[in-house]
Amino acid sequence: MKIKRDSSAKRKTELLCGFVLEDSNKVLGLPKVDSKTTSSINQSLKDMNGKLGKLTIIPIPGKKQAQRILLAGLGKKENITNDTIRFVSGKIAQTARELKLKEFSIIVPPTFVNDSVSSISQIVEGAKMSLYKFDKFKAEKVDKSPDMTIIVSKSSKISKAIKIAESVADGAIFTKSIANLPPNECTPTTLANFAKNISKKNKMKCTVISQPELKKKGFGGITAVGKGSKNEPKLITMEHNNGPKNQKPIVLVGKAVTFDTGGISLKPGQSMDEMKFDKCGGCTVLGIMKSVSELKLPINVVGIIPSVENMPGGEAYRPGDIIKLYNGKTAEILNTDAEGRLILADALAYGEKQYSPKAIIDFATLTGACIIALGNNVAAIVSNNEQLTEKITTSSKTTTEEIWELPLTQDYMDMIKSDVADIKNIGIGRAAGTITAAAFLKSAIKDTPWAHLDIAGVAWTQGAATKDKPYNPKGATGFGVRLILDYLQKL
Known part of the structure; x- marks a missing residue:
């Protein structure tokens, strides 16, 4: 999908798309058309009434500049959000593909021009992400995505906004x-x-630590979880150094369990196929680092991905084992399905020691308890720093990747104390499962500002419980990429 800008709403196009507010009698930004077309538009406006997400297509007879006009309902003006624009733009793009068009055009309404950069970002993100479909293993591929032209008044910032939004998407x-x-x-x-x-293409430094070196350097969590599989574990590090040399980096850590059987504490068979998504935290870091490097953000960012496959092999770690983590603490294993916190603890401690970062943010499909607490449309955030939490929360409102803060007091830290080791890898029963998992992570770092995002409920679409959005087709959602890129750009 190619995206470009044009300042004329009278350009030739297969489909000219305009937004309509609820209870409105006009299409925002649409140029004057002939009387017959005007009559068709007015009738369509009465029928659709600008209801959110409702689309109407009007064919234009004769050799006109636009072959068809599409009216897209935005709902009530006071209810419009970034996600409204993203949502409707996604539906427009999907309709253009269903019509097998080569291209289409979207008019940016004049009422949005005061914040045209933000609106264009949402239009680009919504359209581009809505045209994604995972068809790698299908013989019949999805039809080619049509190109899109954004029609907006002249502005030097628009082209840059389009480029940034494309990279984020x-x-x-x-x-x-x-x-x-x-x-x-x-x-x-x-x-x-x-x-x-990614690193080679974008001139980042990339380091991969494999099994022998992981064991030698004391990555006890990663080594323990990974040794049950013939596919050996890796600790992946990517460095984007585009800020001042003395600038402390932001470290991003992502859990990447490429498949999670639960290990010896075997998961139930139902829906175990979805455990391919237990790598989503690490994939989020990969996506962020790709965009950060392509955008050449003038900051220092480090991505760290501990990656394992959790299998119940002959050498698998067991309930009852005591392992030594990278930070020197010992951990009693009570459940081998609580493996993510073990590999993350190693990566967090390593990131803090190696890079002395300004802040650490981690992403993990960590606990089913998070889904019980918050459902499938909101991620949990647990942090040791109010300012960091506030900044991430602000960005979440921009990208509509919703998060909710959970507390982490000493009482929760006490819940992971072990009788035979420094800590244990699960808390007390099922109580506060998301928080006790975060407590385990907090014990791995010293005093660096840190935020943990539990994305277990939002990393992939999970049936009817997941809110239907055109830019999140079935499968992985990419949750966190746009959120953290917004946060990083604001730095």
Whole structure:
């Protein structure tokens, strides 16, 4: 999909798309048309009434500039949000593809011009992400995506806004594409190769630590979880150094369990196929790093991805084992299906020690308890720093990737104390499962500002419980990519 800008709403196009507010009698930004077309538009406006997401197509007879006009309902003006524009733009793009068009045009309404950069970002993101479909393993591929022209008044900022939005959307799509890969096609080594290719193309430093070195350097969590599989674990590091040399980096850490059987504490068979999505945190980091490097953001960012396959093999770690983590603490294993916190603890401690970062943000499909608490449309955030939480929350409102803060007091830290080791890898029964998992992560770092995003409920679409959005087709959602890119750009 190619996206360009044009300042004329009278350009030749197969489909000219205009937005309509609820209870409105006009199409925002539409140029004057002949009386016959005007009559058709007026009748359509009465029928659709600008209801959110409702689309109407009007054919234009004769040799006109536009072959068809599409009216897209935005709902009530006071209810319009960034996600409204993203949602409706996605429906427009999908309709253009269904019509097998080569291209279409969207008019940016004059009422949006005061914040045209933001509106254009949402239009681009909504349209581009809505045209993504995972068809890698299908004989019959999805029809080619049509190109899109954005019609907006002249502004030097518009072209830049389009470029940024395209890169952000591409990062999210890249994350989805990898996260959707089946476990036989995506092992820890595969993820490492993706990281190497991105880094080589965008001139980032990439380091991959493999099994022998992981064990030698004391990555006890990653080593323990990964040793039950023939696909050896990896610790992947990517460095985007485009800020001042003395600037402390932002470290992003993503859990990447390429498949999670639960290990010896075997999961139930039902829906176990979805455990290919247990790598979504790591895929999120890959997508962010790809966009950060392509946008050449003038900051320092480090991506760290601990990647394993959790299998119940002959050498698998067991309930009752005591392992030593990278930070020197010992952990009692009570459940091998609580593996994500073990590999993340190693990566968090390593990131803090190696890079002395300004802040650490981690992403993980960590706990089913998060779904019980918040459902499938909101992620949990747990943090040791109010300012960091506030900044991420502000960005979440821009990107409509919703998060909700959960507390982390000393009482929760006490719940992971072990009788035979420093800590244990699950809390007390089922109580506060998301928070006790975060407590385990907090114990891995010292005093660096840190935020943990539990994306277990939002990383992929999970049936009717997931809100239907055209830019999140079935499968991985890429949650967190746009959110953190917004946060990083605001730095």
